[in-house]
Amino acid sequence: MDYMKLSKELSYALRHAPWEYELELHEEGWVDISQLLIALHESPQWRDVTEKDLEQMIADSEKKRHEIHAGRIRALYGHSTPQKIIKLAAQPPELLYHGTPVRAVSSIMEHGLQPRQRQYVHLSADIETARKVGQRRDGQPAILRVKAGQAAREGILFYHGNENIWLADIIPARYIEQD
Ligand code: HQG
CATH class of the missing domain: 3.20.170.30 (ADP-ribosylation fold)
Known part of the structure; x- marks a missing residue:
């Protein structure tokens, strides 16, 4: 499976156009992996994608773009959806x-x-x-x-x-x- 291509598709779905996948982002950007897989399976190239593949895709990626927790997945940054994803403010480094x-x-x-x-x-x-x-x-x-x-x-x-x-x-x- 082409994990780079899968990562691009997921970034598109989770950062920019969840509605094209009949997904709604939780206020912190999460979606249920089960819902995401239903959407992906409609496309012939992603018919066989499993949760394990999503984990492997994240593990293989040079950049940490997505994270999985408790049956859900989200993009960590990059969003352009109309509703702003809620992030917790944190203390940055000096520079x-x-x-x-x-x-x-x-x-x-x-x-x-x-x-x-x-x-x-x-x-x-x-x-x-x-x-x-x-x-x-x-x-x-x-x-x-x-x-x-x-x-x-x-x-x-x-x-x-x-x-x-x-x-x-x-x-x-x-x-x-x-x-
Ligand atoms: C520029 C990728 C003129 C800004 C990357 C940037 C990153 C202004 C562009 C992540 C401006 C926006 C985000 C101003 C900002 N006047 N230009 N006042 N203010 N800009 O792509 O930071 O691989 O939205 O300098 O690696 O380039 O997709 O932001 O050039 O981490 O995971 O406006 O996206 O990650 O461009 O990139 P972008 P970015 P991924």
Whole structure:
């Protein structure tokens, strides 16, 4: 089974278009695995997918995009559904990073980091992760530094995505630095 393809399909279902699978996301993004499997089994390529495959897909993935708990599964970040997924605010590290195309930098330094099509701004815990995120759109991306500790002390909320990814509602430009 092509777990990378399965992961993409799940990200689409659990981040962007659950209604296409007759699924409704719980307020923290969870869906019942049994419901998800019913939907997947309608498609010939996913006719044989089992809960074990979902577990294996998560275990094999380089990035932790999904998690399973007590018969349910959810995407950990990336959502664009109309109803904002509820996340618990958490204390971020002092510095976070954001990789972005060079062409976006002047707008970001003027308006701050905005979630754009997604529900949250996505930040990286380390420069290497930020570089990979930025390289999706620019071979030589800009890496911005976010003064997350200071922003949090001044009332900006941060949320945990996975071990490399943090989320925020918005990052005002005064907390963003370029090299
Ligand atoms: C930019 C992938 C101009 C922002 C990745 C980014 C990540 C602005 C783009 C996750 C702006 C939004 C999320 C402003 C923000 N002016 N541009 N004021 N504010 N932007 O894809 O962070 O592989 O929604 O810099 O690896 O690139 O799918 O966010 O370039 O972890 O699991 O607007 O998605 O993960 O782009 O990526 P995105 P992102 P997966």
